[in-house]
Amino acid sequence: MTETAPDDHFEALRDIEPPKEPRSQWADVWSQFKKHKGALFGGGFLVFITLFVLIGPYIWRVDPQALPKGREMLTLRDVRPIFVALWDFDAKVMWSRPLGTDNLGRDILANIIAGGRASMAVGWAAMVLSLVIGTGIGVMSGYFRKLDFWLMRFTDLVLSLPILPLLLVAVVLFRQPLRSNFGPEMGMFILIVGVIAITSWMQTARIVRGEILALKEREFILAARSIGTSNYKIITRHLLPNVISPIMVSATLGLATAIITESALSFLGFGFPSDFPTWGKLLSDAVPRMTEFPERVLFPGIAISLTVLGVNYLGDGLRDALDPRIRGR
Secondary structure, X not given: OOXXXXXXXXXXXXXXXXXXXXXXXXXXXXXXHOOOHHHHHHHHHHHHHHHHHHHHHHHOOOOOOOOOOOOHHHHOOOOEOHHHHHOOOOXXXXXXXOXXXXXXXXXXXXXXXXXXXXXXXXXXXXXXXXXXXXXXXXXXXXXXXXXXXXXXXXXXXXXXXXXXXXXXXXXXXXXXXXXXXXXXXXXXXXXXXXXXXXXXXXXXXXXXXXXXXXXXXXXXXXXXXXXXXXXXXXXXXXXXXXXXXXXXXXXXXXXXXXXXXXXXXXXXXXXXXXXXXXXXXXXXXXXXXXXXXXHHHHHHHHHHHHHHHHHHHHHHHHHHHHOHHHHOO
């Protein structure tokens, strides 16, 4: 028998392929996120609608509030969309107005773009403000035991209030002072964003509080306390980075809630001024002539529905991707 050289034993123990580098956490998050087809649709549509309302006015250079003058008053009023010509040959159709015009001759496509700009701005601003309020109250309640009882009872009190009547009362009380100080549009923007944020932070506070209660008893928090780390540094360096996942999921759901709430207020006539377009205002203006021009209800309604649906799908995908228990399946 031939003796085997010692080097042969070591050669057999060596890996044929070089070891792969460990994947980062965000790579695992993206791998799980892209498996959720609805989340990909939601994220893609949210990016599309945001770019559409931001870049749209530079491409479609039609003033949404411009009224026709002279002979155009007869030709540009109640123009039907282009696709109506496929089945209604008697309809007034103009290729320069692809989505038609309203009863005053204003371009519907330009109003959809301008209305989306206002609705999305309200949604993003209210979502950010509600996240700041909810995260702050949740962290304070979960970390400081003395404040937990009072903050949670305050949260329960706000949750028990009827939201829609509270919104309407706040708009009626503060609309005129803010209009006189900041102008009609900016005053209503501040009022609507503030009212939506103040009435939608409670879910975020409860979620963050639960995460903080679980994290503050972990070993790394106890180690940070043992070396004399201040509460501020523990919260900012150790606790907040570990609650980013539920905060991001709550942000997507808060964006959808803010868009729906703003649309409801504008639909009821408690939103922006009548000459300032939003999706809810366009929907409200189209209802009286819905039987004659049903497409005027469909355009803003579809925009609201698809945006909220896309945001909800995005939230579901982020929740699955950021949860390590689901990501590890």
